[in-house]
Amino acid sequence: MSYQTRSQQPVPSAWPAFERLFGFRNELDRLFEPFAELTRSSQLLRVWNPAIDLYEDKESLIVKAELPGMKKEDIDVSLHDGALSISGERKNERKFPEGETQRSERFVGRFQRSVTLPSPVSADQVTAQYKDGVLTITLPKTEEAKPKQIEVNIG
Amino acid sequence: MNTVTQPETAKDLRGEQLPNGSERPFVAPDVNIFETKDGYFLEAEIPGVNKAGLEITVEGNELTIVGRRESFEPKAELLYRESSVSDYRRVFELDPAIDTGKIDAKVDQGILTLHLPKTERVKPRKVTVSD
Known part of the structure; x- marks a missing residue:
């Protein structure tokens, strides 16, 4: 992996x-x-390389991405061939046109990250939430990918 | 004209002593600073921090921003991590023209915006010439 x-x-x-x-x-x-x-x-x-974290539990995979100060509509999430792709753009808005820039450390521009998912997921049940500048994507695993308890009767 | 701030003092990156003696590191958030004729605007990137996790203090001419991440960890096994576990901290030296009583702050989607107005007496004022 x-x-x-x-x-x-x-x-x-x-x-x-x-x-x-x-x-x-x-x-x-x-x-x-x-x-x-x-x-x-x-x-x-x-280059803007937002940090990505990946979690897994029995039911799903959870991906978190740090994307401070984005507009929801400027974030794109897509799933293709078992890879999750997050991309978007932070536009260079001159918020204070009359002001003078003293310091400019925040990135502007496009970013694109992808993560290969360790197990198959149900694409139609993926949900995403954007809170405090962190995007959290929950990807439920397909039934086949969930761990199964197998009852073995020992005679 | 003074700049708003002399950031990157040695304090910025020093860790915080925890009661149990261990040291907790901080990272310095990236900032943008704009100066207008009425004051300054400072934007800091603090993803994962909400209002409750913010601590902004002014002591003398030093402004300290501390942002603690909400310890949201999904109840799941961590496979891969790039995000920092550290909290945010950065210290700025303020332009003496700033009216420290009137600083206001808001936080939205991981961006802290501070407005630091200048005191009335340093704002440019037009003097009308009487006849």
Whole structure:
């Protein structure tokens, strides 16, 4: 079973290293300062890879995706060949047109993630909920995929 | 003109001492900051945090945002995880022009929006010349 991976998430034990990484990122930001406007507009150097978690219980698979500040209608969820795909776009809205941007760390643009599902699911019974910027998708397993208790009579 | 904030103080990434002696790490949320002539708007990405999990404090000229995730874990086996288990924390140094008594905050779908108005006396004012 293999899932699509993304850049390594910080783990608590690697904290000092993570802090150095932040410093490194700032160095990089400074280095690219002259091109900042370019990269902001072209999105060349920035990729939005929302974090995805996958859970499984007897009845279903549960996928959670962190998508803060999206509009429901801008999120697309689809199921194809046993893979769940979540995509969407956060538009670059100038919310404060009269304002001056002091800091711009939030990603804008398109994202696309897919997860290979470990068992077959009933596509017509999939439900999704979007709360606190987290999308939770519940995918009920097909009857065949659910674990079954087999009664064995030992004579 | 002062910038709103001098973020990335060393405090940002320091963990929090828990009563049992262990340390709980924080991650710094990504933010956007806009300055208008009346004040600042700060947006922070805190997916998984609702109103009850937010703690925003101003001490002197330091603004601290702490966001604790609602510990929603489906009652199911975790197969794969990319999301961080850490809570959010970030400290900002405020522009002295900000009227700290009038800061307001709202949270919607994982985005915290703070409005930090400037005090009346620093807002640009037009002086009319009398005849």
